[in-house]
Amino acid sequence: MSEESVSEFSTELAELARDLVRIPTENPPGNEGAAAEFVYDWFREQGIEATLLEEPDPDRQQVGARVGEGGPTVVLNGHLDVVPAGDPEAWTADPYAGTIEDGRLYGRGSADMKTGVALAMLVARDLAPEIRSGELSGSVVVHAAMGEETADPGTLTLLERGFDGDYGIVLEPTDFRVATSTKGLSVYRIVVEGVATHASQPDAGTNAIDEARPLLDAIGEYDAELRDRGGSLCGGAFATVTEIEAGTGSNLAVVPDRAEVVLDRRVLPGEDPDAIDAEVEALLERVREERGVETTWTRIQTYASSSIPIDHPLATSLRDRSVEAVGGDGGVGEPWGIEAATDARNFVNDAGIPAVTWGPGDLDQAHTVDESIDLADAEIARGVLEEAVRAFIE
Structure with a gap:
């Protein structure tokens, strides 16, 4: 990766997502600890209350963070683990180099879903001043969960330990489509x-x-x-x-x-x-x-599968904002369900919290060789997500 390409596409979001990609967290075996410590330290440096949880597995830590005490509360959920990269020789570049080239971030977890985790971190930080001043009455919670790729109870444990809320957004790559149901x-x-x-x-x-x-x-x-x-x-x-x-x-x-x-x-x-x-x-x-x-x-x-009404306010709000930002092509403006399983099930089925799955990036990139995400789309998603969350915690 040339210095020129770094400077051309080096935004705050790109750098944070790249830093996360550079921390291998393959599951199996499940080694999220170093990434969890990175996220925890980042929140602490931003003056945001965060907890490094050793549950459900002390060898595989995860993070819950909270901005604000009032309601309503929106939970932004992401998982730290990634599927194994496989043979590195099959990749064009080192899967954990975090290569940025031609406006895309490459590497295992770039799409699924460390860019989503970075989005959640930055949106929570950016809304913090308005929440602390009372301009926004609600709160934001962030999950950097363990074990999603193998159905471990990372998100479930975070919800049970008080990192819950009134609405959930699971930031998997959906190419801006809003999934109200999951297979x-x-x-x-x-x-x-x-x-x-x-x-x-x-x-x-x-x-x-x-x-x-x-x-x-x-x-x-x-x-x-x-x-x-x-x-x-x-x-x-x-x-x-x-x-x-x-x-x-x-x-x-x-x-x-x-x-x-x-x-x-x-x-x-x-x-x-x-x-x-x-x-x-x-x-x-x-x-x-x-x-x-x-x-x-x-x-x-x-x-487990999960489902909420297609016209739930959370879904319509994100759907309308996504159409405004990127247009209605590709089903962005239509009701949709995601073919993959996501941790939305823990919100809907276990905690009774309405949740959708939504984010930038193409699901077809998940688990593939040369996995990547368009950083311009990620920047658009950052704006859409911030405005959607702000609307729910006013």
Whole structure:
């Protein structure tokens, strides 16, 4: 990155987001602590009350900050963790260099969602003088949460520890669209048993990989059925195999006695996770009855879906301001639900706080090689967010 490109695009927001990107916080394993300390120290330097929480995991700290004591209160939520960058050689530049080039910030977490965290930090600081003077009667709370990428209770714990409010804005990249609903997911580990034997005598045992084939076929049929059911504001439901493991850690000449399949079931607003458990159980029972394949299963991860009315004042306010700032193209002015799971579910389902998911950046950049965000869009979002929050805490 040349010095010329730094000076050309080096705004306060760009620099803060870049500093956050430069702190690796991959999850797994979950190492948010250094970034949490950075955010905590920044707030303290700005004279803003902040807490470095060691809950729910003392090895993975997170931050809650508050400006003001009165109501109403708007909570600006972001998460510090990022998905692993993978092979750095696949990236054009070091994924943790925070490269700024041609008006974009590159690096793991640039879009998902350290620029969103930086937005929350700056908006809270910029509104602080008006809140302290009494010109604005309400308050702003900021979350720099741990564990969102793996459904850890970071945001939930922050809400439970008093960093709550009357409204929530989860600053994920949505390209200025306002999501009033979020899709959830239930993830299952399904185990297929076999009988090990030497690969030179395969008929003397039962190959767990062969036993898994009818299961994979049945999951494909289940996915087709889900797609035929119709969708919701945030799209349709899916059943997708995301991982298969068998025979690893053994001699190459051994027929495996165990195969594990990971099933990702996307959950629509209004769907009950317990009912989805029953669907998976029925699927496995059908495979057992029709093909004699014995399986066991465990739900290993759950993100609940969430929904608030599309015409909630929080949604309409952000939607109208976004259209004014960037226009209505790309569905910015239309009701929308996000296909991904977000921590809006903790606000809506656990704390009873209406919340939307909204922010700059393209969701398609999340979890990708050469992840990036347009810094001009981020600057526009800063203005939109500040005015929207100000309107709710007057």
